[in-house]
Each structure stands twice: as structure tokens, then as C-alpha cells.
Amino acid sequence: MLLTAKNLLLNLLLVFAPLSIIQILYLLKHTNFLKKSSGWLLTLFPGIAIILCMVYPVVVDDNFILDFRRIPFILGALYGGKWVAIVYLIVTLGYRFTLGGTGFYSTLLSFTLLTIVASMVSSRFLEYSLKQKLLVAASIDLMVGVSSTVISLTFFETQIHTSSWILFNVTSLLGVLLATLVYEVFLNQFKLLQSVMEGQKLEVVSHLAASISHEVRNPLTVSRGFLQLIDSDLKSKQTKEYMGLAIQELDRATEIINDYLTFAKPFPEDVEEIDVAGEIAYSVSVITPLATLKDVTITTKIDLPSTFIQSEKRKFQQCLMNIFKNAIEAMPDGGTLEVVAVLEGQKLKISIKDTGIGMTEDQLTRMGQPFFTTKEKGTGLGMMVSHSIVQAMNGEIIYASTPGVGTTVHLLFEI
């Protein structure tokens, strides 16, 4: 029978058909149609491809049968490891033996070599980059191709043209590259799918946490009110001090819950046009007592002739206040807090500058990450909340900071 590219390509198709079935089964599994199925699928299907390739081979003569069984063999062994390779070897040799002919010995030698080499590489194969994986798979394919060709030509006097050998080996090389790529794409898709599922679970948890936080906030507020009432009746100085501490801690708990709720739901429904200058002035006035206590002087320069922005009053104030508070906390020995708001073309720019301890490069890259804090009693939620509010307003936060000199936080919004 003539060895044509057509025959080879048909055989190559048998390598890819089972591969596509794996993908379908995995998708079914992740969409909950199939409850159980795991890693073995990935190794079973290359095994099926090996058998299919051998059942429908390209017959050259009575002794020689060509097929691409080595492609799924290489894939399965590299991704599945030593034991998978050994099972494949037994299956391949067993089946090839029943077919008879001298080709069996060529298979015996070249596939044993393949099993040994692939088993050695497989332990580190999964950590390789895509390029490295392709290179390894192609090299092993080439090795099997060359060894089986040499064995067949020297020991068994095969009547196959050299050009046909070349055609066969080049097709195999292209096949193994393509199959590795396809396999990688599948694996990445599965991983992506899994992370999407995880993300959905997290979302449910965060909604749940938000509603619990909401429920907890009310009793906290009520308890605080009663404690304050009792406080006004207290005579002893020490019990008064304890009461003060209790109220302070309740405030702290409420603050954390507020921060968390804002993050879980940065923008509820009531977005309105808010007057930027008014909101900044209000936020400054709220924070001023704290600044005075810490020896911090606040200067403001708000140059905004009736500028309005889409937001929610309370959220916008909270965003500013979190930044003001950080600035004040960064100046334990006092300093100056400068708030400047200007229009630059179509942009509103609010700059909050302090003369505090400043931040290192490493700290700057972590700004806005949940739970990043350098303070003993910090929560690491403040900037995360400010970030999510600014993001919801389609704005931008830019930091400029020098350790020991101070920090400036710029908020930029499109008007």
C-alpha cells in the first residue's frame, strides 16, 4: 500500500479525537452533569488514542505498520508520570505482539526507550514553561522517530522509501507539537473554570458576611447609647475610665463594620450629584478635633467654582476621612495636613499632603490591599475601602511618598 500523507493524516486524527472528548467530559463535570471523574480521565484518553491508532494503522507491508501511537504515549507519559507510561508500554507491546511481524521488535526497543526517558522527565515536566514543554515533547518524539527508523532499516531490511520515513517523522513531530498545545489549552481552561467557581463561592460568602455585619451594627449602636447613659451617672473615676474604654472599643467595632460594608457594597442605589467643595469642607471639619488632639494643623485650598460629581455623600466623605486619618496617624509628633482641590482641564484633582513618616516602595505597592497595615491597632481596611469607592466613581488614586518626609495622596476624577 502506498504511504500517502492522506493515510497518515487520518491516523493522526485518531490522536486528537479522544483528546477532544476529554474536554467535553471535563466541561460536563464542572457544570455538574457528571459528579465524579478526576485525574484518571486525563490519562485514560491518551490510552484510548494509542489503541485507536494501532487498530486503524497505515499498513506498509506485512511486517510494517505505521501509526502515531507515540504521540498520545508521549503526552500521557509526560503529564501522567512513570506509572502511566509503564501501563501504556504494557498495553502497546501486548497489542503490537498480537499483530505479529518483525515490527514488534522495533516497537519493543524504541518504546521501552521512550518509557524510560519520559518517566525521568515527567517528575518536573508540569513545572516547565510552555516553550520548554514543547521542546521536551518534540525532542522525545524525534528520539523515538530516529531510533525506530534506524532499528527498522538496519536490522529488519524494511522496504520503505527514505522519503516516506521523513514524511512520517515530520508529520509525527508536527502532531506532537500540536497535541501538546491542545493539551495545555485544555488544562488552562479547566483551571480557569475552577477559579471562576471558587470566585462565585467567595462572592456568596462576602454577601453573607455583609448581611451579618449589618445585623451586628444595630445592637452595637444600642449598647453604646446605654453605656453612655450609665456613664453620666457614674461617680468613681476608675469605673468612668472603664466605661470610656468600653465605648471606645464599641466605636472601633462599628468602624470596622462600616468599612467592611462599604467595601462589600461601595455604591448602593442612591447616587446623586454632590457638591465637591462642600463635602471636602465638611469632612475636614469632622476630622479637625482629632487633628488638634494630635498637634496637626490642617490647611485647605479649595478652588472649585460649583463643581459637582456623581457619588454618594456618605461614601465620598468616608473615602476622604480614611485618607485624612492615615495622614494624621502618620504624624505622631504633629505636623501639617494640606488639602488642595483644583480643576485641571476636565479633571478634578484632590491632593492630601502630610509631613509624616512616609512609605517605602514596597509599602506603596501594597496600598489598597485588604489587611495591609503597619499599625499595631490597624485593620488594613481603610485604604481598601477608599480604593473601592474611588473605583466605583471611575476615579484614580495616585501616591507620592518619601520615607521620613511625607506622603501625598492624589484623587483624580473625570468631571
Ligand code: ADP
Ligand atoms: P490602617 O490605617 O488600619 O493601618 P489603611 O488601609 O488605612 O489601614 O492603611 C494601610 C497602611 O498604609 C497603613 O498601615 C500605613 O502603613 C500605610 N499608610 C497609609 N496612609 C499613609 C500615610 N499618609 N503615610 C504613611 N503611611 C500610610
Ligand code: MG
Ligand atoms: Mg487607616
